[in-house]
Amino acid sequence: MKKAVVLLSGGLDSTTCMAVAHHEGYRLFPISFDYGQRHSRELECAQKVAEYYKADYHRVFRIDYVGGNALVDRKVDVPDFAGGDDIPVTYVPARNILFLSYAAGYAESIGAGTVFIGVSAVDYSGYPDCRPEFIEAFEKVLKVGTKMGVEGSPVKIKTPLINLSKAQSIRLATELGAPLHLTTSCYRGGEKACGVCDSCTLRLRGFREAGMEDPIEYEMK
Amino acid sequence: MKKAVVLLSGGLDSTTCMAVAHHEGYRLFPISFDYGQRHSRELECAQKVAEYYKADYHRVFRIDYVGGNALVDRKVDVPDFAGGDDIPVTYVPARNILFLSYAAGYAESIGAGTVFIGVSAVDYSGYPDCRPEFIEAFEKVLKVGTKMGVEGSPVKIKTPLINLSKAQSIRLATELGAPLHLTTSCYRGGEKACGVCDSCTLRLRGFREAGMEDPIEYEMK
Numbered sequence: 436m437k438k439a440v441v442l443l444s445g446g447l448d449s450t451t452c453m454a455v456a457h458h459e460g461y462r463l464f465p466i467s468f469d470y471g472q473r474h475s476r477e478l479e480c481a482q483k484v485a486e487y488y489k490a491d492y493h494r495v496f497r498i499d500y501v502g503g504n505a506l507v508d509r510k511v512d513v514p515d516f517a518g519g520d521d522i523p524v525t526y527v528p529a530r531n532i533l534f535l536s537y538a539a540g541y542a543e544s545i546g547a548g549t550v551f552i553g554v555s556a557v558d559y560s561g562y563p564d565c566r567p568e569f570i571e572a573f574e575k576v577l578k579v580g581t582k583m584g585v586e587g588s589p590v591k592i593k594t595p596l597i598n599l600s601k602a603q604s605i606r607l608a609t610e611l612g613a614p615l616h617l618t619t620s621c622y623r624g625g626e627k628a629c630g631v632c633d634s635c636t637l638r639l640r641g642f643r644e645a646g647m648e649d650p651i652e653y654e655m656k
Numbered sequence: 657m658k659k660a661v662v663l664l665s666g667g668l669d670s671t672t673c674m675a676v677a678h679h680e681g682y683r684l685f686p687i688s689f690d691y692g693q694r695h696s697r698e699l700e701c702a703q704k705v706a707e708y709y710k711a712d713y714h715r716v717f718r719i720d721y722v723g724g725n726a727l728v729d730r731k732v733d734v735p736d737f738a739g740g741d742d743i744p745v746t747y748v749p750a751r752n753i754l755f756l757s758y759a760a761g762y763a764e765s766i767g768a769g770t771v772f773i774g775v776s777a778v779d780y781s782g783y784p785d786c787r788p789e790f791i792e793a794f795e796k797v798l799k800v801g802t803k804m805g806v807e808g809s810p811v812k813i814k815t816p817l818i819n820l821s822k823a824q825s826i827r828l829a830t831e832l833g834a835p836l837h838l839t840t841s842c843y844r845g846g847e848k849a850c851g852v853c854d855s856c857t858l859r860l861r862g863f864r865e866a867g868m869e870d871p872i873e874y875e876m877k
Contacts, residue, residue: 496720498720499718499719528760528761528763528764528765528802528803529757529758529760529761529764529798529801529802531801532757532760532761532797532798532801532802533754533757533761536750536753536754536757537750537754539753540748540749540753540754541749543749543750544749563800563801563802563803563805564802566800566801569797569800569801572797572799572801573801575793575796575797576753576793576796576797577753579784579793580750580753580784580785580787580790580793580794581749581750581753581784581785582784584784585784
């Protein structure tokens with residue numbers, strides 16, 4: 436049975452990736468990161484999703500991360516949704532680069548040929564490391580910079596959501612029976628989702644566009 | 657004063673990079689990694705080199721790393737030097753990818769435009785992530801996948817040793833007054849360098865070819 440490493444944050448998109456990888460018949464090796472994020476509730480959600488899919492092992496990498504942004508630095512406020520094309524203050528320098536580096540190293544060490552990551556270039560909230568050109572550039576790095584790569588079978592990065600809007604991802608997740616009730620997306624990480632940060636706003640809008648009800652609880656929506 | 661992040665392992669090559677970056681007038685921000693390596697003596701050496709250059713801050717990132725190779729897994733023996741072009745058992749999956757990811761994220765967060773890494777494609781011991789094509793591919797990732805990149809000034813990766821043999825690096829280090837007596841290269845990490853692992857063998861050969869005496873102590877040489 437072919438193995439896949441799945442970047443699992445406990446959010447909507449990564450849980451949808453778990454569902455896709457499961458549907459495609461992979462043996463699932465979810466990984467999560469504890470990087471001092473405000474929304475550490477994510478990690479509990481990731482654990483529940485990993486259990487839901489009966490993953491053999493859910494690896495959590497602890498990352499000594501660098502500050503200076505709203506997701507890890509408690510001195511920087513998480514803003515309410517503003518829209519626009521600018522890179523937001525919730526941008527974490529090199530985050531997906533770092534996450535994919537761990538995923539690729541882990542994949543190589545367990546003999547997995549595939550990494551799933553739930554990035555979307557459609558509702559991507561302005562992060563440069565969610566675009567197809569970034570994924571392609573990273574695959575090139577794996578091709579020339581790893582043992583599996585130079586031996587002709589580099590780890591492949593699958594991005595099943597890259598061309599999907601949030602609403603389309605939600606429909607896909609629902610079709611595949613993904614446990615969306617176990618997920619969280621809120622950047623503020625409170626007991627209930629805040630309903631007004633970028634991430635909550637995009638999530639709620641996605642559910643509305645998909646004509647569905649979000650199964651999680653909100654402070655306001 | 658322009659800032660540079662320098663990947664500092666406490667070995668010969670990274671210490672030479674410190675000397676080059678210092679010589680080029682950068683304000684130095686050395687970083688090291690504690691990834692459970694056998695040769696944790698490296699970290700002490702890195703600290704001494706950082707102090708030698710009066711770096712403002714020496715950041716050590718602790719990495720939960722993956723096993724399955726001779727540098728982090730104590731069940732796999734470090735072999736004596738064998739030569740040849742194969743990728744050795746001391747290969748750590750995605751190591752430089754991970755290191756550069758941290759360096760780039762850190763650089764972006766402190767506003768440094770340059771990262772120095774002491775890779776050499778000449779006496780590179782068979783690691784795919786020491787070659788120019790790897791560095792170029794990684795720079796592309798930074799160009800398309802980071803805020804500084806999409807804003808037109810991606811972090812640049814400088815590799816002053818990439819075309820130098822070990823002997824040439826040693827000569828350069830000596831010219832620049834690098835504190836080679838503070839460095840270590842041995843993969844086995846004992847009190848004295850073993851003198852027979854890949855890394856010691858290449859180092860000793862380099863000093864011989866440079867017509868110089870290695871200032872550190874060895875078990876045998």
